[in-house]
Amino acid sequence: MKTRNIILAASLTGMLLTGTAFNTIAQTTDTVDTAATPNKLRVLEIKPMQFRVSYIQPQSNTVIVRILNTDRTILFSENKRIESNYLRYFDLSTLTDGTYTFEVTDGKEKYTQSFDILTKTSRVVSSIN
Numbered sequence: 001m002k003t004r005n006i007i008l009a010a011s012l013t014g015m016l017l018t019g020t021a022f023n024t025i026a027q028t029t030d031t032v033d034t035a036a037t038p039n040k041l042r043v044l045e046i047k048p049m050q051f052r053v054s055y056i057q058p059q060s061n062t063v064i065v066r067i068l069n070t071d072r073t074i075l076f077s078e079n080k081r082i083e084s085n086y087l088r089y090f091d092l093s094t095l096t097d098g099t100y101t102f103e104v105t106d107g108k109e110k111y112t113q114s115f116d117i118l119t120k121t122s123r124v125v126s127s128i129n
Contacts, residue, residue: 039056040111041054041102050089053086053088053090055085055106059106062080069098070099075095095117096117098117099115099116100115100117
């Protein structure tokens with residue numbers, strides 16, 4: 001019985017000392033579909049997988065904001081009536097690895113910013129003698 005408890009304690013200690021760390025990274029790339037000002041859409045990662053999306057100087061009173069995946073499937077869509085600028089925070093920590101796009105449509109103009117989610121896994125293994 002004593003040997004069994006020692007083996008159980010050693011196993012639990014080994015599991016506790018064996019660490020797995022996950023680090024999610026998002027990389028962004030800008031694209032503008034029109035010849036207008038390229039800095040109207042700003043996407044800033046303020047914390048890991050938490051983004052601040054701002055759109056300045058809209059030409060119309062309503063903007064359409066969408067988040068798309070690689071297959072162009074709409075994951076989020078919002079028609080927002082705005083007076084001056086658009087600002088919203090997004091928590092995208094539930095998304096799986098892949099390429100995603102923020103898209104803002106302002107009248108006839110469309111602005112996009114794509115980003116990749118890549119989860120890096122690092123493991124630490126230690127042994128108990």
